[in-house]
Amino acid sequence: MPVNGPTIDAEGLRKRYGDMRALDGLDLTVPAGGVCGLLGPNGAGKTTAVRVLTTLLRPDAGRATVAGADVLRHPDRVRARIGLVGQHAAVDEVLSGRQNLVLFARLHHLPVSRARARAADLLDRFDLVDAADRPVGTYSGGMRRRLDLAAGLILDPPVLVLDEPTTGLDPRARAQVWDAVRGLAAAGTTVLLTTQYLEEADQLADTLRVVDRGRVIAAGTPDQLKTALGGDRVDVVLSRPDDLDRAVRLVGVAVGAAPDVDPAALRLSVPVPQRVTALAAVLRALDDAGLAPADVAVRRPTLDEVYLRLTARDAPDTDRTVTA
């Protein structure tokens, strides 16, 4: 199998549903190894992109190769080299976890004995041994997801595609899935992961692609994105609600930019070009006016802020309330 060049390479993918452009010239290059996160709001085209890359959907235009095989010309080769974990736990609810894995292993054309051995391996690896012979219908959400992951890894595929793998999971189950994904990436699997949780992207992804309206609008590591967009911010938390309006005015004048306001938390947040100068100016302005803030801090923007800025539709910046 050719391993030179990117593991996933898509160019100009287009897909229309009626008037809706689900993919509008999407380009995507994912190098081998590591976790690449596809981040974007609902309806941005993440799932459509995943369905094209996993041979489930034919694009109207464009081309894509996954693990060296063309998704349109050699879908069978792509299928032999990928694992997909979709949005729903796509497992048989009536059968046991073990029966599910043996079934999928048989459909990967493993002989019966090897299919059984592989199922046992995977059950062990995903901590499902105790529940192995119970019907999947009795599993918790987290167990189902882990089984689903295991079913995507029958042949240790070089590429694993995860479409919103932790949607609807409780925090504990989410952490378990994250651990599993980290382990796979560490072992050399290239993981493409879509998510709408910024925390998940920040925690798991080595590189990010922000998708909006069917195209990739930003790419880079989480740190690069944070640096490229917005730079540092000064946060001020007030102690009295009555001070809020004055503080917004004072801080705005001091740094020359309108702060974002979170009235419930009595917090202002403002992007600043020079962290030290700006911090001094803010403190001086508040002090001169006799306002005693509860907390003042300089920080990097969060991924949430970067993301909201990138995917902002028509709301002007100043109207947006940022909660960090």
Added chain:
Amino acid sequence: MTTLPARRLRFAVSDSLVLTGRALAHAVRQPVPVLVGLLFPVLLVLMFGYLFGGAMTVPGGGDYREFLLPGMFAMTVAFGIEATYTAVASDTARGVTDRFRTLPMAPSAVVTGRAAADLLHSAAGLAVMLACGLAVGWQWRAGPARALAAVGLLLLLRFALIWVGIHLALVLRRPESVVALQILVWPVGFTSNAFVAPETMPGWLAAVAEWNPLSATVAACRELFGNPGWGGDSFAAQHAVALAVVWPVLLIAVFLPLSVRRWRHLGR
């Protein structure tokens, strides 16, 4: 290494056997719905045969239960469409169908495996009904060869209904909608010759019942089993066996390509 077409064929067969095995494993895991499905037609035989049977007349004379049983065989086969629908719609709604489509398996196996499992299921259902028939005094009276031909026609109808079921499931994609199918089976069954002879119905309804595809199979079974109530003046009644072949073949000719098209449409 064997040649590519030979490998393909081998995988197509082995993959569909794996999926047939999956359906059988379902029956072992959840025996109660399977048993209910097998015994429900028996309940109908008892209800119609003994409860309503006294009020029924068979044109040309004859025992009502002898008349009823071939109708019940066909109804058993018709109920099978619900099993096909539920299985395909659940897999599609839950993403299992999509998982199959991302596996390096033979795509045709998804339907051939389903078809084999459904035919086995209906064969079991028919075996139960034949035993039930014998227990209530029904018999095949025209020899084993013709009896086997009748069973063959019943399974042919079942095979045709598999494609109707798959098509409906891929169009509707909601497992809950099987309720509509469970209800609709009844008017189709009642406007046929399965329970009541069309001669006793108003003229327009009798015409509908005569030409109902289910009626063709029922009339052919009565003829081949040598049970009362077959024959008559109409074209449909005179050519029951031929129609019991033509109707299912027609259904297959329409719904098999439609199902394949719908299957491909999942990728659009």
